[in-house]
Amino acid sequence: MRLDRRVLAACCAAALFTGGVATVTAAAEPAKVSVRSAVSPIGIPGRGATVPFQEIEAEDAATNGTVIGPDRVYGQLPSEASGRKAVTLDAVNEYVEFTLPAAANSMVLRYSLPDNAAGTGRDATVAVEAGGQKLTDLPLTSRYSWFYGGYPFTNTPGSNPHHFYDESRTLFGQTLAAGSKVRVKVTSTASSPTFTIDLADFEQVAAAGTAPAGALNIVTGYGADATGSADATSAVQRAVNDGAAQNKPVWIPKGTFKVTGHIIADRVTIAGAGPWHSVLTGDGVGIYGKYVADGGPSTGVTVKDLAVLGEVEDRNDSAQVNAFGGAMSNSSIDNVWMQHTKVGAWMDGPMTNFHIRNSRILDQTADGVNFHQGVTNSSVTNTFVRNTGDDGLAMWAERDDNVKNTFSRNTVVVPVLANNIAIYGGEDIAVTNNVVSDTVTNGGGIHVGNRYPGVQGNTAVQGTFDLSGNTLIRAGNSDYNWQFGVGAIWFNGLNEPIDATINVRDTDILDSSYSAISFIEGSVRGVNFENVKIDGAGTFALQIQAPGSATFKNVTATGIGYANPVYSCTGANFTINNAGGNGTWLNGTPYCGPWPSPVYGGGGPGPSPTATPTATPTVTPTQDPGTGNLAAGKPVQASSFTDVYQATNAVDGNASTYWESTNNAWPQTLTVDLGTSRQISRLVLKLPPPTAWEARTQTIAVSASANGQNFSSIKAAAQYRFDPAQANTVTIPVSSAQTRYLRLTFTANTAWPAAQLSELEAYPS
The missing domain is CATH 2.60.120.260 (Galactose-binding domain-like)
Incomplete structure (x- = not known):
């Protein structure tokens, strides 16, 4: 992220080309x-x-x-x-x-x-x-x-x-x-x-959706061309203006609409038939709120269920060619596909309560999202970002503080420059439950820094930052300016020292390209690492290049590329507070010397077996054949499974592994052979631990068979809530005659369109 106010646009279309x-x-x-x-x-x-x-x-x-x-x-x-x-x-x-x-x-x-x-x-x-x-x-x-x-x-x-x-x-x-x-x-x-x-x-793309009741149709009401041949900019803008004036939603029906400038939206809903069906495309296409200097921010804007596909082929930081821009308060972007613009959403505050959800941001020439100056109480959630030309998701508190914003449950893959997720200044920021992978250069997976213009004083990092529940895969890399590695998680106090509470908890750092954690420039204090797994790093588990302090509790480090897991030439200027549970990797004298070449677990110059991330261990199930779990380790079959989430995961005794069926293909079954006929009194069903999965309700029926062919019901279909407060565990009392085969039939899941189960446990009468 390197841009000024009103700068940066996203890039890329999923589109139609010609040739070879x-x-x-x-x-x-x-x-x-x-x-x-x-x-x-x-x-x-x-x-x-x-x-x-x-x-x-x-x-x-x-x-x-x-x-x-x-x-x-x-x-x-x-x-x-x-x-x-x-x-x-x-x-x-x-x-x-x-x-x-x-x-x-x-x-x-x-x-x-x-x-x-x-x-x-x-x-x-x-x-x-x-x-x-x-x-x-x-x-x-x-x-x-x-x-x-x-x-x-x-x-x-x-x-x-x-x-x-x-x-x-x-x-x-x-x-x-x-x-x-x-x-x-x-x-x-x-x-x-x-x-x-x-x-x-x-x-599996759903059919095109239908218009909301009373919506203004840009084709039938305003003459917009759905073939993409004629310019529809004026027609769309007139419909949006009328929608705001009449308090009616604006309907973008199935089709491709050529838009060559900004659609200015305020107090209006713009809805499409789905991002595969309703497409706004063209050179300069974008949906913008009003800038504060122009009477904004806009408010009450909802844009949903459509695609914005631009035609940006270069990086021009002075061009306003973003999919979304300006300022929007009390507004949302939901289920929108953004591609081939400069930035997916470059939002200039002051503005508040703005949310991007359930969207895809692909092939940008610059950032995926940037909350720029004075953006508060806003979020990006459940959004997939890939192939940005700069930071995937960023907040930049330039001159005006960003406060209480959240990036949560997002996946950010292959930013070709800078960071997957970057927070430049701000107060009380949360970056939680994200997955980032494959940083290329000049950045890391998650970055917090007092860097870039205007990030100091009242806009500097302050308050409490929550960086918890994140997974970082092959993150961090070399900086071709600095000529040394950048950590998967890294901190920088360039403009002024960072002295805030920054909690990094319940985090997995896997197969980092250089160091797993690094402190670079300035001074950084107040960082607390707890329950962090470092599994594979090209050079160091911890790379210290600036004064400061950090606390480590239950932080494990394995598969480290260099013999000494800690780099530091700062001596007593950086204090490592060892709060226990870290093993021995923090105990030695840090290495201070020339930068070693990285040894990668997932890609050369290695490979080195010591740097390869380990899979979640499979626990060998134990059972008491008389009174214990009769299903442990027994043969099991599923009607379908996805990727590596096969049926055997449901009887392996490890709640961190799970079975998952094909999406959107109900019903789904899981059948276990107990090996001999038994009378069953209860089933215990589990999903991954509460620190990993949120609550969900699944509809499940239970049937039994003596021969594996003819099944009869022993528990009618009912809704069962898997709640973290109850360890994501459900107990189902059953009453069966002698039975050898047990079958669960799943017909619904409120959190994911597939059946999911970590453990099926069966206990005898």
């Missing part, structure tokens, strides 16, 4: 399947955004292409890939083939095409097929990628190439069943010599 050729088909030729080597940021229990798609990394799919990486060196193609690996296809009939873990009717493909000699990009096409039948030709482009030189970068080919990837989306026109094979296959290299595929997201 690649295809998605069913496999026939022999393929090699890569072994999963990287922890995924998707689906971590209780943390990160709840996304509607199933993600498959190209390196984990079947392919006859070339797997590139792992590599974390800035400027290399795999360094910007999710998981630091991708697959390059460079010949006709090379492909990546994805096996669907759940039914889907759409795909988002993350890819990279090489730039052309002029730096203006090239267009190409891949064909998407399933079962040997073509679904569509998917247009790809490099027009929105490939920046060069130093900040703020240019499109002229030269030194320092980066920002390699882009994303394109498509609807299949049909639903493919779970297990279907979708192939992306090159059919021509005339328009592009190579196609590098990073991943694909598969989703």
Whole structure:
């Protein structure tokens, strides 16, 4: 984040391009399947955004292409890939083939095409097929990628190439069943010599929604062109003005609408038919509140269920080409897809009570979100952010304090510059239950600092900061200016010392690229680390380069790349308060010397077995065959499962592992074979520990069988609430005759559209 007021716009569309050729088909030729080597940021229990798609990394799919990486060196193609690996296809009939873990009717493909000699990009096409039948030709482009030189970068080919990837989306026109094979296959290299595929997201997109009662329709009422040919800016603005005056919502029906400037919104709801169906697109498209200097902030604005897809191809910090901007109080953005603008939402205060929820922010040239000066009581929650050109989510208290804002339950992947999440100044800020991964350069996973203009005095870091429940994966990296590593979590008191209460609790720092935790510049005091797991770091667990102090309690560190886990040349100027439970890693004399080369667990120059993050251990279940848990370790089958969340997780004795079914495919069953006939008196059902998962209610029926074929009900379907206050545990009394097989049938879940269970325990009469 490097910008001034009224600056920065988001980038990128999921859109329609023209050109060269690649295809998605069913496999026939022999393929090699890569072994999963990287922890995924998707689906971590209780943390990160709840996304509607199933993600498959190209390196984990079947392919006859070339797997590139792992590599974390800035400027290399795999360094910007999710998981630091991708697959390059460079010949006709090379492909990546994805096996669907759940039914889907759409795909988002993350890819990279090489730039052309002029730096203006090239267009190409891949064909998407399933079962040997073509679904569509998917247009790809490099027009929105490939920046060069130093900040703020240019499109002229030269030194320092980066920002390699882009994303394109498509609807299949049909639903493919779970297990279907979708192939992306090159059919021509005339328009592009190579196609590098990073991943694909598969989703079951719902049908277009219907208009709210009494809504003003921009097509039927104002003549907006739904084909995207004619400019609809005036029509949309007139509808928005009338909606505010008449207290009626504005309806953006299914279609593509060309918008070439800002839509100014105040006291109005703008609703679409869904972000795959209602699209505002064009050069300069954006929905803005009124700036305070212009009579703002706007208030009472709701924008929901649509997409804002821009056409920003470069980074111009003076251009106002963001998906959302200005100032909006008492307002919300809900279920909005933002792509190919400069910033997803650059909000200039003073303003209050502004919330972004349930959204996707992709392929920006700068930040994903920035709460800039005087933003209070505002939040970003349950939002997925990927491939930003600067900080993924940021707050910048320039000249006017940011107070009581929250970033919670978001997933931020591959910011190609700066931090996944950054807090520049502010008071009483919360960054909780997020997942961040794959920082590329000049930043870390989560950063708190008194940095950038205007962050000092009454706008400096103050009060209490809550950084709890976060997972950081392959975060932190090198800074090409400083020439040393930046921590996955890092602090900087450049403008003035930080002296606040900053609580870092219940946090997992996995496979950090350099240090796990670092203190750089100025002075930092008041940081408290508690219940933090460091599992893999390229260099150090703790990197101290500035005076200050920090307290450590129950902080474990394993898989550290350098022999000494602590770096410090500050001597007594930094106080480590060891509050216990940390093992021995904090006890020795810190290393002070030349910077060592990192040793990565998930990507070279390593690998080193000592730096590989360990999976959650499976606890060997124990049981008393007479009175104990009869289901422990027994054979179990599920009607479906997603990714690694297989049925055996429900009987392994470890509440941190769990079974999860396919999404949106009710009913779902889980059946356990007790091995012999027994009479059962009660079942105990568990979800992951209360520190990991929030409350939810699942509808469950219980049936039993003597032969595994004919099941009869022993407990009718009922709603069971899994509540952290009760350890996410439910007890179901049952009364059964002699039975060998027990079956749970799930038909609803209030927190996720699938069945979920950590442990099924069965106890005898």
